[in-house]
Each structure stands twice: as structure tokens, then as C-alpha cells.
Amino acid sequence: MLSRVANRIFWMSRQMERAENMARILGVTSNLVMFGTKDVQEQNLLAPLSITETEAEFFERHDKLTLPTLIEFLALDEKNPSSIYSCLKWARENAHAVRWQITSEMWETLNGTWLEVRAVKPARITGAGATQFFDWVKDRSHLFRGVTYGTILRGEAFNFSRLGTHLERADNTARILDVKYHVLLPSVADVGGALDFYQWTALLRSVSSFESYRQLYRDQIYPIKVAQLLLLERRMPRSLAACFDLIKDSMDRIEGQHDHAAKRLAYELHARLTHADIEEIFQGGLHEYLAACLADFGELGSRIDRAYLGAV
Amino acid sequence: MQRRHYDEMRTESGEVRPHFRALSEWLAATPAERVAEKRREADLLFHRVGITFAVYGDEAGAERLIPFDTIPRVIPRAEWDFLERGLRQRVAALNRFLHDIYHRQEILAAGVIPAEQVLTNEAYQVAMLGLDLPNEVYSHVAGIDLIRHDDGQYYVLEDNLRTPSGVSYTLENRKMMMRLFPELFDRQRVYPVEHYPALLLETLRAAAPPRARDPVVVVLTPGQYNSAYFEHAFLAQQMGVELVEGPDLFVKDGNVLMRTTAGSQRVDVIYRRVDDAFLDPLAFREDSYLGVPGLLSVYRAGHVGLANAIGTGVADDKSTYPYVPEMIRFYLGEEPILKNVPTWQCKRPEDLAHVMDNLAELVVKEVQGSGGYGMLIGPASTKAEIEAYRKRVRANPANFIAQPTLSLSTCPTFVDKGIAPRHVDLRPFVLSGKEMRLVPGGLTRVALREGSLVVNSSQGGGTKDTWVVD
Numbered sequence: 001m002l003s004r005v006a007n008r009i010f011w012m013s014r015q016m017e018r019a020e021n022m023a024r025i026l027g028v029t030s031n032l033v034m035f036g037t038k039d040v041q042e043q044n045l046l047a048p049l050s051i052t053e054t055e056a057e058f059f060e061r062h063d064k065l066t067l068p069t070l071i072e073f074l075a076l077d078e079k080n081p082s083s084i085y086s087c088l089k090w091a092r093e094n095a096h097a098v099r100w101q102i103t104s105e106m107w108e109t110l111n112g113t114w115l116e117v118r119a120v121k122p123a124r125i126t127g128a129g130a131t132q133f134f135d136w137v138k139d140r141s142h143l144f145r146g147v148t149y150g151t152i153l154r155g156e157a158f159n160f161s162r163l164g165t166h167l168e169r170a171d172n173t174a175r176i177l178d179v180k181y182h183v184l185l186p187s188v189a190d191v192g193g194a195l196d197f198y199q200w201t202a203l204l205r206s207v208s209s210f211e212s213y214r215q216l217y218r219d220q221i222y223p224i225k226v227a228q229l230l231l232l233e234r235r236m237p238r239s240l241a242a243c244f245d246l247i248k249d250s251m252d253r254i255e256g257q258h259d260h261a262a263k264r265l266a267y268e269l270h271a272r273l274t275h276a277d278i279e280e281i282f283q284g285g286l287h288e289y290l291a292a293c294l295a296d297f298g299e300l301g302s303r304i305d306r307a308y309l310g311a312v
Numbered sequence: 313m314q315r316r317h318y319d320e321m322r323t324e325s326g327e328v329r330p331h332f333r334a335l336s337e338w339l340a341a342t343p344a345e346r347v348a349e350k351r352r353e354a355d356l357l358f359h360r361v362g363i364t365f366a367v368y369g370d371e372a373g374a375e376r377l378i379p380f381d382t383i384p385r386v387i388p389r390a391e392w393d394f395l396e397r398g399l400r401q402r403v404a405a406l407n408r409f410l411h412d413i414y415h416r417q418e419i420l421a422a423g424v425i426p427a428e429q430v431l432t433n434e435a436y437q438v439a440m441l442g443l444d445l446p447n448e449v450y451s452h453v454a455g456i457d458l459i460r461h462d463d464g465q466y467y468v469l470e471d472n473l474r475t476p477s478g479v480s481y482t483l484e485n486r487k488m489m490m491r492l493f494p495e496l497f498d499r500q501r502v503y504p505v506e507h508y509p510a511l512l513l514e515t516l517r518a519a520a521p522p523r524a525r526d527p528v529v530v531v532l533t534p535g536q537y538n539s540a541y542f543e544h545a546f547l548a549q550q551m552g553v554e555l556v557e558g559p560d561l562f563v564k565d566g567n568v569l570m571r572t573t574a575g576s577q578r579v580d581v582i583y584r585r586v587d588d589a590f591l592d593p594l595a596f597r598e599d600s601y602l603g604v605p606g607l608l609s610v611y612r613a614g615h616v617g618l619a620n621a622i623g624t625g626v627a628d629d630k631s632t633y634p635y636v637p638e639m640i641r642f643y644l645g646e647e648p649i650l651k652n653v654p655t656w657q658c659k660r661p662e663d664l665a666h667v668m669d670n671l672a673e674l675v676v677k678e679v680q681g682s683g684g685y686g687m688l689i690g691p692a693s694t695k696a697e698i699e700a701y702r703k704r705v706r707a708n709p710a711n712f713i714a715q716p717t718l719s720l721s722t723c724p725t726f727v728d729k730g731i732a733p734r735h736v737d738l739r740p741f742v743l744s745g746k747e748m749r750l751v752p753g754g755l756t757r758v759a760l761r762e763g764s765l766v767v768n769s770s771q772g773g774g775t776k777d778t779w780v781v782d
Contacts, residue, residue, distance in 0.1 A: 002554055002556060002572055002573075003560070004556075004557065004560050006573045097535075099545070100548065100549045100555060156573055255573070255574045256574050257574060257575040258575060310560075
């Protein structure tokens with residue numbers, strides 16, 4: 001497959017996954033600001049900006065951080081490259097460039113999503129409208145993944161699409177956990193103690209794993225178990241371990257001649273997540289662990305870029 | 313102004329011509345509602361599939377549908393056979409001409425065409441001098457525009473030997489007609505066109521360097537914002553070859569390679585839909601991002617094939633056009649089968665005088681123009697428009713040619729008020745490789761505005777399926 005085409009497909013899937021994660025983060029944030037002290041509320045509003053590293057950009061354009069300005073900035077702002085609007089636009093642009101290498105259903109899904117989001121007025125996504133909008137974004141992302149899985153030939157296009165989806169997802173889960181952990185855990189001494197139930201529930205819901213937590217642990221919500229679930233539980237499809245099962249699988253299928261560096265790092269990260277121990281991670285510091293993970297994901301992205309996607 | 317014209321469906325006494333009879337009976341027997349419903353279905357399908365074209369000068373990247381008319385244009389087999397003979401003859405002579413002017417230049421030595429006419433032409437490429445091409449073919453894909461005048465005769469309006477487009481509509485229109493009106497194809501035998509991509513691939517493989525045993529063919533497109541991107545992608549997909557952009561290719565060790573996820577792979581033939589000037593920034597326009605640096609040197613070394621060749625434009629230039637009948641006599645020793653439209657060349661003083669005296673009656677075109685841009689249709693223009701154009705011609709007469717206003721034939725077409733005659737032309741595609749191949753018919757373009765003679769898609773033209781029938 002042409003490197004340019006693989007690159008477009010990889011980013012098409014990443015952008016769609018990114019839009020979904022942004023919708024999840026904003027959905028939970030809208031929920032969270034109904035609870036807690038003023039301080040906690042503020043931290044909760046800041047979290048999405050920290051996750052996407054767009055705090056400075058936000059305050060260039062807005063004086064006050066409120067839920068409506070936050071949603072405006074991260075959902076529909078055309079100038080913010082991390083907004084849902086921008087992600088859906090680029091997912092569609094990438095698909096357009098390779099629409100003959102993907103199935104027509106995939107193209108139509110992304111094109112239809114783009115045509116719809118383009119028509120959304122900011123006034124529509126406040127209050128109950130906001131929840132509806134975020135649910136719609138998640139639905140479109142589910143639809144796109146389902147359509148992809150159900151229609152595309154099992155070849156390089158499929159491999160690069162999956163690779164993009166899961167690398168993006170791993171990155172997002174790590175970011176969500178990192179930022180939320182700071183908000184939720186005022187001091188290390190609290191590890192093991194039951195904290196604000198609503199806050200933790202919201203975090204789990206943002207990655208669709210509240211029910212999974214209950215099923216797997218049948219217990220109160222403890223930070224260490226939340227981290228276990230989101231990092232190492234490979235049965236949970238948004239966990240880092242689960243993402244890396246699929247990343248490794250996709251990379252196994254990709255044919256290459258000069259891609260040892262990329263494959264080596266993917267296998268190494270996979271092995272690390274497979275054999276990690278949550279207690280040890282906590283001893284070393286969860287934040288430090290996650291920061292190292294994010295750096296590794298970034299490095300893996302660059303190596304994939306060099307090995308397959310035409311970066312010179 | 314109402315002009316006489318040839319009606320493709322009916323004779324002057326109003327009788328339906330035999331080859332249109334099956335269609336006409338079907339039209340009469342089918343409720344208008346059902347046809348209207350089918351037309352909406354066609355619109356929807358075209359939109360969903362995204363058979364669109366971008367319009368230059370429109371909002372960046374704007375995509376539009378080319379209107380598709382559901383009434384086909386029908387050509388009887390005998391008439392097509394005649395056209396096919398004429399097209400083969402014409403394209404063979406044009407390829408001989410291109411080979412000649414880049415080699416021994418016999419036609420210039422014989423004084424059949426003025427040497428300066430050829431050698432100073434903008435599209436003449438010295439880089440092609442002395443280069444031997446497989447099968448001596450330059451224009452592997454040629455699109456010849458034909459019209460039928462009020463005398464019932466076909467005339468060649470122009471030759472397109474560079475990167476002619478439109479064949480994807482021929483194929484998509486047929487697919488759409490068979491899907492919407494399968495019963496029509498039961499009524500009479502329509503010659504198939506669906507094998508065009510297979511013929512094209514065979515033609516392209518024949519342009520490969522001799523050393524390539526299983527030639528790798530690619531389609532080179534300027535990219536997704538090009539007006540014909542749909543066609544580039546469509547043909548690549550139908551042939552099962554890669555659709556590449558300039559940056560996907562690079563030159564190394566005397567070969568053209570493409571960047572793939574599994575490393576670099578050699579390319580043997582490039583079906584390029586990028587103009588000469590943009591092909592190689594080292595040889596032509598240095599600001600081009602659409603081409604491949606060093607491509608020309610590989611081409612000249614015979615290590616990659618280009619279709620069409622560089623420098624074919626000199627043969628389809630409107631100022632060369634008047635000499636094509638002479639080329640046919642010169643190279644083939646035959647009388648031209650297809651007629652040329654009488655043409656005045658404004659660079660000749662006596663022709664210019666005639667054109668200036670008769671502007672209101674003539675069609676005037678720029679020598680290098682295409683797509684229906686920048687032309688004057690005298691009888692359809694206001695006095696002010698004519699006078700403005702007169703100034704342009706006077707400023708640079710060599711840039712213009714003029715022809716009588718031909719009355720394009722008409723074909724019944726769906727319009728707002730029902731079915732009405734609209735003017736049509738015909739662009740058959742001629743493939744030249746080891747041998748010449750055509751699919752019966754081609755692209756029929758139709759001017760949808762009442763009385764309009766401009767069929768170009770960028771100017772409000774539509775398309776029709778073209779049937780060759782027994």
C-alpha cells in the first residue's frame with residue numbers, strides 16, 4: 001500500500017477515535033460540574049484542557065472558563081484543531097483523499113457525519129442538547145468502527161485503520177486517567193480509601209467501564225482498582241493492555257522491510273503492559289508511570305510514521 | 313436565432329428513425345411519473361457515490377454533480393463502423409505525425425505543414441527529440457470530439473491528445489441506465505462498453521519499457537481537488553492499480569519508485585493525468601509540486617513509460633487542427649474519412665480579414681483554450697461582447713482561430729417541461745498500444761439550456777448514455 005494512503009487511513013481512524021474521546025470527556029465534565037466544591041468544579045473544568053494540552057490556547061480566546069465556553073471551544077470551535085468539529089472534519093478529509101481504498105460505506109459514514117456536524121448550531125449543544133450531541137458523536141464513532149469492521153478487506157487498510165484507532169485510544173485513556181487522578185486524589189495517603197463516589201463513577205463512565213468495574217470487582221470504587229481496570233485489564237476494551245493487544249496484532253500483519261524499530265517498540269510496550277503489576281506502578285507513582293507511557297506512545301507514533309507512512 | 317439542425321431521433325417529416333424506434337416506443341408506453349421517479353433515483357445514486365467534478369474558479373474544492381440525462385443517444389451500428397474507421401485513421405496519422413516531428417521531420421521538409429507552425433508551438437517539447445517510444449505511440453488515450461451538422465454529416469471539432477477525460481461518465485452512465493431501466497436492454501442489443509478499463513490497462517502495459525516483464529502501472533493524479541479526480545480514482549480502481557500523487561514517486565538509480573508501506577517499489581508505466589508543464593520540476597515548471605523531480609531523465613533513458621507521452625499537445629493544438637487531413641494523406645496515403653470543420657486561422661491576414669468582417673456569424677476560439685472557456689459564439693453574443701472580443705483578437709491574432717457556427721444535432725432530453733430536443737456532441741475514446749482499440753460509442757455531452765451549443769460540464773452541460781445498436 002502507498003505510504004500516503006496508509007497515512008491517511010491511519011489518521012482518519014485516529015481522528016474519529018479522538019472525536020469520540022473528546023465527546024466522552026466533555027460528557028463527563030458536564031456531569032461533574034454539578035457536584036463538589038467550587039475548587040473541585042474548577043479543576044473539573046480545567047481537566048479537559050489539560051488532557052488536550054490546550055489551556056493556553058483556550059485563555060487566548062476566552063476570559064472565563066465556564067461550561068458553555070469550554071464546550072464551545074472543544075466541541076465546535078473550527079479554529080481549535082482538537083475540537084470535535086475539527087476531528088470530524090479531518091477524519092472526512094482523510095477519507096476523501098483515499099475513498100477508493102476504503103469501502104463506500106466507510107466513506108459515506110464519515111461524509112454523512114461531517115455534513116451533520118457542519119450544520120450544528122452552538123445554541124443546540126447546551127444543557128440536555130449537549131448530552132444528546134455527545135451521544136450522537138459516540139454513536140457515529142461506533143457506527144464508523146462497525147462499518148469498517150464489517151466491510152473492509154482484511155489487508156493493509158484494515159491494519160492501519162485499527163492501528164490508528166487503538167493507538168489513539170490508548171493515548172486518550174492514559175491522559176484521562178492521569179488528569180483525573182490528580183483532580184480526584186488530593187494526597188497519596190488517600191490511596192486505598194474510598195473517595196467521592198460520584199467523581200470516580202464519572203471517570204469510569206467516561207470510558208464506558210462503570211458496569212465492567214462492578215462486574216469484575218464487585219466492590220466499592222478504589223483508585224488502585226480503577227487504575228488496574230484502565231491500565232492492565234485486557235478484557236476491558238479501552239484499557240491500555242487491550243489497546244496494545246490490538247496494536248501488536250495489527251503490526252504483526254503489516255508487511256514491511258525497514259520497520260524493526262517500530263515493531264520492536266510495539267512488542268516491548270505490549271510485553272510491559274502484559275506483565276505489569278499495579279502495586280508496583282503505584283509505588284513508583286502513577287503519574288510518573290503514565291507520563292512515561294505517553295512519551296512511549298508518542299515515540300511509537302513517530303516510528304510508525306518513519307517505517308510506513310512516508311516520513312523521511 | 314433559430315437554426316436548422318439535424319434531429320438524431322426524427323427525420324424531417326417527423327418519423328422516428330429506425331434505430332431510435334425501440335426507445336421511442338418505450339418512452340411512449342412508460343408513465344411520465346415512473347420516469348421522473350427513476351430520474352430522482354439516479355440523482356440520489358450519483359450523489360451518494362459521489363460522481364462529482366470540481367469547478368475551477370468556484371469556492372475551493374466545491375463539488376458538483378454533472379447532470380445525467382436518462383434518455384440515451386442512439387447510434388446505428390453501420391454509422392458507428394464508419395466513425396470507428398475514421399477515428400482509427402485519424403489517430404494513427406496523428407501518432408505518425410508526433411513521431412515524425414520528434415524524429416526526421418519529413419512532413420516539415422515536404423512543406424505540408426509550415427515548420428515554424430510546429431517548431432515554435434508552445435506545446436512542442438525539444439526534450440522529446442530523438443526519443444524512441446514503444447510501438448511509436450505518443451497519444452495512447454485520445455478523445456476525438458465529433459459533432460453532427462445540419463447536413464447530417466459528422467465533423468471532427470477537435471482532437472484531445474494530452475489527457476482527455478470523460479470516459480468514467482461513459483461507464484457510469486451505462487451502469488446507471490442498466491440499473492434504472494433493465495427492460496430497455498431487453499428490447500434491443502446495445503453494444504457493451506464495460507471492458508474499457510481492461511483495454512486501457514492492456515494499452516498502458518504496452519507502453520512499458522521492454523525490460524519490464526510484468527509491468528507495474530500507476531495512475532498519476534494532481535490530487536483530490538482536481539476537477540477530474542473522480543475519474544482518476546475510478547480508473548485506478550477499475551484497473552486495480554495504485555492511484556499516486558507526485559510525492560508518492562521518486563527517482564533513484566535511474567528508476568521511478570513509489571513509496572509503499574513495505575518499502576519502495578519500481579514503477580514501469582505512469583498513466584499521468586498531470587499536464588506536461590507540471591510533470592518534472594527539474595525539467596519544466598520548477599514550482600510544481602504535482603510532479604516527480606528527475607522523471608524526464610528516467611523517461612529519456614527508456615526506464616519508464618508515460619501515457620500520454622510528453623509533447624503531444626502540438627498535434628491537438630487548434631492551429632494544427634486544419635492540417636490533419638493533409639497529415640492523413642501524407643502518412644497514410646488515404647483520403648480522410650472524417651471531415652474537418654472549415655477553419656480560418658487569424659494569423660493569416662486574409663483569414664483575419666474574413667473573421668473580422670463576419671464575427672457575428674462565427675465561433676472564435678483561443679488556440680490553446682479548452683473546456684469552452686474564452687470562446688465567442690457570434691450568433692449568441694451581444695454587440696458589446698462581439699466588440700470586446702474583436703479587440704482581443706486584434707491584440708494577438710495568432711492566438712485565435714474561427715469556424716462557422718455549426719449547428720449541433722439534437723437529441724430528445726428531459727427538461728423541466730418534459731422532453732425537448734437539446735444539442736449534443738460525441739467524444740469517442742481511441743486507445744493505441746500494440747494495436748488500436750475502441751469501445752463502441754463514447755461520451756455524449758448535452759447542452760441542457762435551450763438553444764445552447766456549449767456542452768462542457770463546466771458550463772452547464774450534462775451527459776447521456778451512448779448506445780451503439782444493431
